[in-house]
Amino acid sequence: MKKILVIIVNVLIMIAMLIFVILYSNIQSRDTAQRQVEQFEKATVTMERVTENYLEGEQRICDVWARYINSKDMTIEEAISFIRISHVLPNASAHIVYLDTMCGLSTKASQNLGGDYSVSYERMYLLDDVSWINDIGEAVNISRAYTNPVNGEQSLAFCNFVTLHDPGTDGHRNAVLLRVLPVSELEQKWIFPQEEFDNAELSMIDASGNYIIKGHSFKNSNFFEFYKSYNTVDPAAAQELWGKVTSSTGSFSMLNSRGEECILAYTPVAATEGWTLLSFMPMKELNVNTENWLLVGFVSTGLLILFVFDLAVMIYFNNKLRAAAKEAASANKAKTDFLSTMSHDIRTPMNAIIGLTAITEKNLGDTESVRENLRKITLASNHLLTLINDILDISKVESGKLNLSPQTFSIVETVENLVNLSQPMIKEKNIDFNFRVSRMETEYIFADQLRLNQIYINILSNAIKYTEPRGSISVDMREEKSQKPDHVRLTYIVSDTGIGMSPEFMATMYQPFSRQTDSRVNSIQGTGLGLAITKQMVNLMEGTIDCQSEQGKGTTFTVILDLPAAERQREDMMLEPMDILIVDDDEVLLETAVETLSSLGVTADRAGSASEALGMITRRHETGADYSIVIIDWKMPGVDGIETIRRIRAEVDQDIPILLVSAYDRTDIEDTAKKAGANGFISKPLFRSTLYDKINDILGTEAKSVEPEDDNSDLQGLNILIAEDFDVNWEVISALLGMYGINAQRAENGRVCVEKMKSAKKGDFDLIFMDIQMPEMNGLDATRNIRRLDDPWASSIPIIAMTSDAFSENVTECLNAGMNGHIAKPVDIKLVIKEIRKIEEDKK
């Protein structure tokens, strides 16, 4: 599903949820509001009851007065006196007004005309029409709110007709008795029992909508006019509304003069004729929306956060998936490329091997041809093996199972081996090659020789491979003090004038299967694994590898490793005092060689050219202080080493010992050099031990310091059970182990191996070498069965896989089955010995 679709669906779901919440909230609000409104209506009805009771109570008092006055044939003065005595309310008063004159008397004197009890309703327009006044006791005869003409207060009057005796005419006059009460008296009774309606206002209107009593939020003098002023309503609807308001109980919402939505509840005042009690309150006072909007806000915020979070997570995972997909595609492509390369790289030497074998078969009589073909087959086989080893190594690297197996070895041997291995290609490409060592005092190192060798060879072979013919390569190796105790720091620098690397390639050059895309590179054999393996191994040895390269100019690799110095070292490597001349055009070499020779206790002079050397030798010869030995480099500009020797022999001294130094394969020049007068040969680099041994050798002195022998006594008498179904392999391995004094017994397959272990006694075997693919029972099942044996010794015996299944998956499979290690075929006896020693050390 496309991302945009997911987003739209998410948003739609959110909107749907919000709509639901809002609708739900609204329904809830409406319900709550409805309940509140119903409460408000009920409260209004309660207020009406209060009003009704009040009005009826006051009317009854008026009725009692009227009845009494009528029954006693009183004059107006007598009636007023009677009422004045009767009523007790301080705010109430009573007026008796003659209907013919609209004038009369009040129980209280005028506010501003003290002592004047007369009262006039002439301009009140209250009693002009008295049809609303019923007979005594029949109804509540209440006036509208009007201004009390005596004290100016807004008042209500409860009325009754009375008939008064007129002393003037001795007849009777009709009058109205008004029990007058301030409006505030009634308003004080209007207190809503519910707190939430504290701000409600009450008004009372007559049938025409005119206010009897008016709350301050009610505008106009007529409620209906007030409604029309601030609310839109058509005349028909208005009439219907007025009808409802004045005849029933109910409520509706309307806008007040401030445009606020209000609720208006109405109910008829039963005690009156056509009066209606109105309760009015702003809708916001009902307080029904706050919580719901809080809910909506809360849900909205929550959904928004969820949405943003989901979006972020989705983007994060999409990016990861995209990267993983890209990586997978890249890995897939790399694997395809790798297989294609492998196919090519394996077929090439295989083609040579098969082809040369066929040729050899046909020319078995030609010994020279057979030897040459076998040599070439060996070369092709070695290349094939290197390729397979590389694949195994990278397999181990990928699975993280590349482990180091340290042992004591001579760095001199390693370097010599390195030089020897590289010689053929250097010679073939006619490369100017220099190998210089400096301050190499520690000869024996305790490290993984194989891996160290691999590091040095990989870097050097790359330099050779990618350097054009007649280019130059220089190797510098030096020993420095390490920060780690009992360690030495070996710095290995290989500089070439090769094709160099692009910055883009350098960024990925340590990744497996990466090779520079270059037409020049494509023609060079390679798996793209070398640097990856090298880097992993350097990391494993906790060293550093650095590369400086410029396309078209060359590359410099620097490897720095802190390696532990072996306990055993050659001691007392000191020569007798003597004078030695060393001749080379390489200033650096001269310097390091002089330094090395000095450390051996001799005095070393140096000459940068043949002519300088000749001069120095001649001068010494003439003074009778000949150099004890002259060491001359073969390749020097102008006069080379052989010619120099020839001249020394011819011009100065026939007897002076001369060593010819070469960084190259000397087989081609050996005869020529000997004829010219060279007494011996020495290969670069000039290690201290190399110089020591060679000088002693040429001077015929016995070396005081001898190279320590490899001590294999610890392996003597070990018993190893070898599960191997293939006879030749059994013969090879048993013979090789025999060379180290190790006893080997054979089990022809896994089942036999298990049987042997079942019947073996403790100590019969020290370890088992287990082939994997065997008939009857394979090595993995055999291992599992052995591990399940009851005898704790037998079940815990070390088992090392020795198999052609050499990929990391196979190694993992072996370890999972319960094996302790893995050796790939074809076996390297050194590796085997190393593994045995490791097992033995683990046992200790």
Place this chain on the structure above:
Amino acid sequence: MKKLLCMVLIICMIVSFSACGGQTQEETAAGFIPALDTTISCSIIVAGNYDNFEALEVEFDRFNEYYPDVQLSYVKLDDYNNTLGAALESNDKPNIFFSYTWMNGDSKYDSVFAHTEDLSDSALKLDLDCIRQGLVHKDPEGRVLMVPVFSRTYGMLVNNDLFKKEGISIPASWAELQTACKAFSGKGYSSPMMGYSADSSSCFMYTVAYPMFVAALNDNPEALALANKLDPAAGEYMRPALETVEKLIQNKCIDIDECDKIGDNYTEVILRFFEGDVPMMICAGDTVSGTRKRESQSEAFIASPFDYSFAPIPLTEDGGYFIDSPSVQFSVNKDCDDLEITNEFMRFLITKTELNEMASVKRLVTPTTDLSVDPVYAPFGQISPERTISPEVLGITDPLTVQIRVASFRVGRGEISVDEAVAMYGDFE
């Protein structure tokens, strides 16, 4: 594109959510800065004789924007002239009350004025200068005990569209008035001018005669003194006014029988005018105040609305007069509760903005110097100052107005001749 869409959707949601809780801030009246604590809680009662005072109630709401807890209410006092004094002494004493110029000097209202605050006190900071000076009355001691909130004048409602429709120019002089009336008569209009004629109160005869009589007295201070003393010698000064009334009727500008069909001097006058067939309806400004509300009550006007205005009646060759009198005036009860906030309300109300607002709602003539606020009254804004007369400033008294009102009514109804009316000056009741 996708990110953009996401952003837009998120913004939409946020805007929607924020809109949920939004509330529109109502605009508040500009210019007024409260001087007291706006959280003050009290009540202010304004007492008057209007049945209904919605224009003032609008001002209450506007004032509540500043002082939300001040409860303002308007109370109508029955028999106002007689109960005001008692009300000012009562428990419910109003904070502000209606007052009229004619109350000045009447001993009956001495007790009223005993409670009245001097509104010219600079401490009150009332903007009295926003009111036309002819309307602000000062007592002999220089006090301003009442400030007008509306003014009153006399004129005629003119159906502008009808004049346009009939191709007749709106008259600006007596001659043009006669011509226009003849033209309308010729087009079948039985009474080109109408007005209330059933009794003397607010009758059209008085509305025509009063400005002319006041103008005559304005030109002759001695005559004014005689007239105020109700000296019969002053009757002669009524003659031009009475003759004008008579001529309007005799010249068939006004058909009395048609006018008699108008049942009252307010609502029916307006509704008759809204019938749309009356070119000119003679009335006072107080009547014009009811026109806005009655536009929606007149089926004829709803069916055929028209443009109208209120203009001086062109009683002379130089046009009409702008009789500029205070209508309702407010006084402050200095003995009321919460006098401070009452004065604050007066400070709020007595400004050009609020008085114009109130006049606009009530559709009465504003007392401020800006007459252009309501286009209906715009013709009065064009009257020159020399033809603007303020009877109160001139010294016209109430008994004098009774003489001209009754005289003109009776002449108009044909009960007495002009000569008889002139002779009877001082005797009319």
